[in-house]
Amino acid sequence: MSWRPYFTTARLALREAATYRLNHFLSFVVAVVPLIALLLLWNTLLGPQQRLAGFTRGEMLTYFILTRWLYEFTGPVVWWDIAYEIREGDLIFHLLRPEWYSGYHFALIIGSKLPYALVGLAVAAPFALSVGVGWVWPPGVAAWAAFALSVVLAVALAYQFTFLSSLTAFWLEDNKAMNLLMDFVVPLAAGALLPLDVFPSAVATALRALPFAQLLYFPALVYLGRVDPGGWWAGVAQQVGWLVALLVINGWVWRRGLRRFRAVGG
Amino acid sequence: MGYYLRLWWHWARLSLGRESLFRGNAWLRLIGHALWLGTAWAFFAALYLHVPAIAGWRPAEVWLLIAVNELAQLLYSMFVGQGVLWIPDLIWQGELDSILLKPAAPLFTLSVGRMRLYNAPSLALPLALGGYALHTLGLQPSWGQWFWFGLLLALGVAARYALTLTVVSLAFWVTRVYAMPALLAELFRLAGYPEGIFRGAMRALFTWGVPVLVVANFPTTALLGRAGWQPGAEAALAVGFWCVVALALWRAGLRRYTAVGG
């Protein structure tokens, strides 16, 4: 199998996204706004030496800024294009081509989000480092590597959730119910609202056992050096396990969906 | 005046008629609002496991705040929010013409033309949470406080309306900046944080620049019995200022539209 067409797809998506530069810049500003409130909130809640749920103020703020950025890639969404193509029957064009449908949209997503993320990084980094956040760095090269690996796996895992939720378009008339799930339930379970440690311990334990914690909470903890090397491998193993499980589930759902698509005639 | 009241009534009926076709959505919206309120509650409830107060606000006071915030958001979206957001699309598609041809004031038609009255059931959520918070705090606001609360709440909704109108009026000059209204919506989400975390320049910015504190914090302090004349005066001034800006920009935009064409 050749990877070239998927790189090309990603590059096209990137170019298209880049034509809406002003919008991207503004959407970045949009993403920064909640951080202002969080910055103010944690400055009020925690003095420089205080801890909350084991987090210092610097760790807490680093956690929020980092996860806000990471979640652009590791946060699952209902991908509008897939849902649209399924409902409107445009899926047929893809079925006619020698194409790996899931891979095609993965390339599209990465390509369209990349400029956004790069602009985000370019503006967020000086912001984060300058306003007295007390920015925290990973404790060493090994932690950086473990973080990078966990992010790559989280991106792959997130896409499997994205694909699964978009495939519901074979059966559901619109995305609204799935969107509610993706907008409220998943971020909470992934640790985008708060580090899971802040929740009551029973809730936190339950949430850590779900796959969503592997999307965001786990990579962020690795970054902050709050996971020891033994925990790295356990976490990465969980990520790989969930990834394999979702690939199997998605394969099955995709085949069921196609059968339905072909029966209805698109 | 009677003319516009009657028109408003007709628009309300039309909106209801249209929304009744999508009853399923009403349920989803109710669930969505419940999730939204639930998330805000979960956020603060988790924090209160670790701290007794946030910037001097006790838990029940914050519940009241997020209830009032949700109430303001709902009232805004039910009556004018959707209509205002519709303006950029009409401008970019050159569809403003059919509204300019009508004898009613265009801004009125645009503002009330897309009411979302089916959000009304969702009002039960913040009312319940707010009632629970008042009960927990052992507060029974006087009629005067309720009146003051109502006035400040109306000012809060007006603040959001004026600011949104300002931003959407930019659509007369700048094409396809979809992120602008989103930016504003995100800013107004800050309304759910207690006033105490905004200090100094930040407080001034979020009272005058983007009157976020006006939306929920000021009305809430009225119910808590903390509001003197100051929040009312600040709110009135901020809203007045933004209304002037919004209307000036709207008129200039309309002049430009009629000079250049859609």
Added chain:
Amino acid sequence: MSAITVRHLHKTYRAPLREPGLRASLRHLVAPRYRTVVALRDVSFTIAPGEAVGYLGPNGAGKTTTLKILAGVLYPDAGQVEVLGFVPWQGRSAFKKRMAFVMGRKGQLWWDLPALDLFHLFREMYQVPAATFRRRLDDLAARFRVTDLLTVPVRNLSLGERMKLELIAALLHGPQVLFLDEPTLGLDVMAQHEIRDLLRAYVREEGLTLLMASHYMRDVEAICERVILLDEGRIRFDGPLTELKTRFAPHREVTVTFAAPPPSAPAAGWLVGREGPRFRWRVPRQEVPRLLQELTTRYEVDDLSVQEPALEDVLRQIFTTDAPASAPPAPGG
């Protein structure tokens, strides 16, 4: 007194010049460059009350711009306009209540609701007394044969039915002046025909002043006695429809099928086609009687027809060749 007076109307647009590339868009932010597009140059005409006028011209000729200025949604750069004694762009509601503007490409009905719901809103908006409204609605619905469709959601209607309801929506407040912009755009031939007939009858009976821009010459032929021809923002012709044809199409096409192939064909005008015994000539109008006489007296003829060129062809010729009106058309063209 005239219903519509337009004097020395002038309108230009500034269209931004956008070049591709990041540098060009940055430059555009700082120092935008524009190109000037002249939409109307020195346009003047008057329309009497009750007159129905067709407004013709190719795309971009300035037809819609004129209509928008007359309806008050656009300012001109220069010139005077009066419609029913009002200056349109002052936006008086008394003016808006006495005119209507229907755009074929833009509907105002709501997709999901029956038209009747919106009609009631318009009654309120235009402050039409309830009894008058009832009477007009019954009359219009009966005329347009849509009485059963008033309570059907608009999305379930055909394009033609929707257009009829759009017209009713515009006529309910009893306008004295009606502006139509491509009212039959996108409709099938049957629906075009029906809407034309309905409009003609209504406009004549109610004595409406009508200015109608259209691409479909048949719309104009069916409804209007007078046409104004616009090209690149200038008026090229203003007068009765019949005169337009005389002036711009001074020829007839004569087609003859001879019973037996003639040894020599009669000389007349330009011979533009010949297939066996079938001959086609383009003949100046005044020569037609002489040719017919010659053909019927000196030859044995199986079939004979004289055709006036369709307005469509006349216009295509005017706008494409840009030739002076008096020049003879190219043979075979």
